[in-house]
Amino acid sequence: MGKQAAFKTNPVSLEELLRQCGNGKIQLPDFQRSWVWDEERIKGLIASISQAFPVGALMTLEVKPGAADTFARRPIQGADGAVGDGAPDQLLLDGQQRMTSLYQTCLRREVVQTVTSRLKLVKRWFYIDMRKSMDASEDRENAIVSVPEDRRIKSDFDRKIELDLSTPELEYENLMFPLNQVFDSMNWMMGFWTYWTQKGELEKTEFFKAFNESVLQNFKSYQLPVIALSPDTSHEAVCLVFEKVNTGGKPLDAFELVTAMYAARGHRLRDDWLGADGKPGLQTRLQLYGRAAEQKFGVLEKVAATDVLQAIALLHGVENRAAEIAAGRKDSELSAVRATRQSLLDLPLDAYLKHRGAVEEGFKTAARFLRQNHIYRVLDLPYQGQLVPFAAILAMIGPKFDHAAVRDQLARWFWCGIFGELYGSAIESRFAKDVLEVPAWLDGGPEPSTITDGRFRPERLRTLRTRLSAAYKGIHALLMAEGARDLRSGQHFKDTVFFDEYVDIHHIFPQDWCKKQKIEPKVFDTVINKTPLSYKTNRILGGVAPSVYLERLEMGGKDTPPISRDALDEYLASHAMDPTLLRSDDFAGFMANRETRLLAMISRATGHAITRSDAAPEEGEDVPQDDDGFDLPDPDAEEAA
DSSP: OOOOOSEEEEEEEHHHHHHHHHHTSEEEETTSOOOOOOHHHHHHHHHHHHTTOOOOOEEEEEOOTTOOOSSOEEOOTTSOGGGGGSOOSEEEEEOHHHHHHHIIIIIOOSOEEEEOTTOOEEEEEEEEEHHHHTOTTSOGGGGEEEEOTTSEEEETTTTEEEEEOSSHHHHHHTTEEEGGGTTSOHHHHHHHHHHHHHTTOHHHHHHHHHHIIIIIHHHHHOEEEEEEEOTTOOHHHHHHHHHHHTTTSOOOOHHHHHHHHHHTTTOOHHHHHHEETTEEOHHHHHHHTTOOTTOSSOTTTTOOHHHHHHHHHHHHHHHHHHHHHHTTOOGGGSOOOOOSHHHHHTOOHHHHHHHHHHHHHHHHHHHHHHHHTTOOSGGGOSOSTTHHHHHHHHHHHGGGGGSHHHHHHHHHHHHHHHHTTOSSSSHHHHHHHHHHHHHHHHTTOOOOHHHHHOOOOGGGGGGOOSTTSHHHHHHHHHHHHTTOBOTTTOOBOOHHHHHHTTOEEEESSOHHHHHHTTOOHHHHTSGGGEEEEOHHHHHHHTTSOHHHHHHHHHHOOSSSOOOOHHHHHHHHHTTTOOHHHHHTTOHHHHHHHHHHHHHHHHHHHHTOOOOOOOSOOOSSOOOOEETTEEOOOOTTOOOOO
């Protein structure tokens, strides 16, 4: 027997729905965005209702009588704010734009604030042109008229009045029915009849009867199908349903939903993140942390609010699990540690308040670690997602990070994650393993799965061509961490040098030279033929053979002192390069030698031996990965030198 549906569908009259919006029986969950429909879309909606055409179903979430609010809520825009103090019967999940448009135009007796097609904020009254609405040859949308707040349409720089509806008598005269009278039209109708009877034009009263039957009655008899979700529907289901039915808008993230839920408990999560009362929020504090003077933001620039909530959820899960173990629960009975969307929706406010400070420090400590390992820009961060478990781990271990041995262990975990390419997909399960396994490992436990799984495939090195790959970025940083020195100045790439000298990854055998030698891009454009260099040094390299630019460096120039051959050879070796092969322009020999050296460097970082396999390569081509998953390869892609 199938599961009973957690919703019911029933038609409700438009008038009843709008009155419920006005008295607060229908309200909005606070994660709903503001009303944004322009006047042309409003006209189109009104035209459809006036012809009894379908305009789609509504979706609501029923609210249990007397139950505590699940989500913070607010009245429909335009309704008296006081109605928000009362408990609603339903929260409107889908249909906000339609119901707000209809409430403001058809029931509310105040001018409607909307926007023009040119995105200008305006105030409008809406009318039905009775003549046009009764003309079968006329497009009904042309019969829906909006006028300015003073109810006058003007031309010739406001010198000429084209239409004046500023009094009821002028409305009668022009046969323009005010839409906000549609559900309570008796007084207006009596005024209309009196006006035309006194003028002796009784045919106008007969015309109104026909208009009422053909047009106005469509509003009064109109019903909308309402899909009402059960009040027992989970937060996750509400979220998923909302996103499915709101395909035209920006998808909600868990932060917005958690914000709404915490607001119902009196805490303003958005203020924590964005700041309030002139004080910077967590977003700004993280963005600015550890930035160099030349930077607008530091390496934490793209840490999202959901990243922070995930780290807190991980800590909360670990804490709960520890309590269960202390209580004697069996392993099979222990709660899972999760960083899923649902875990964020289930995150208690007190857990958030308890751990938020430690998690902020965790992210900041992660930034210091990255800087120590020569990752200064978010552009060069291999995996944005890896920061989530890292921040949680650092929050858990606290001052242990100050010990060199602990930092060395964390560095190995970090590099294994990068070179094992473990944070490109299905990362939430990896997060949970990390926060359970890494702190235990630091205390003498077994190696975490990120380390045991984090083995680099040697054949992968020849396919790393762009920053889409975490491993590509990893090699760039690791070369600097292992002591690479600029070929012109001989300086190590510390943060001041990095920004002062505009350091980036550049070709060793220049692209132009490689093309002249008929070397294919898929061969010369790999990370094997790239290394961190300053902007000035890269200009000296130009598009010439290594033997030529090395001689230039040794000779020096106007702004560059000469460099001894021995010193230059030392600089080259610091980049895992063989000076002899470079000086002889031996591209094939250089690439083979440097591949071996880079693999040895990766082996030192991960603690894993890297052995070339004689096994047949896997079917298909390697696809570069980034934090969002996979990206189609572009074999002709070349990075500008």
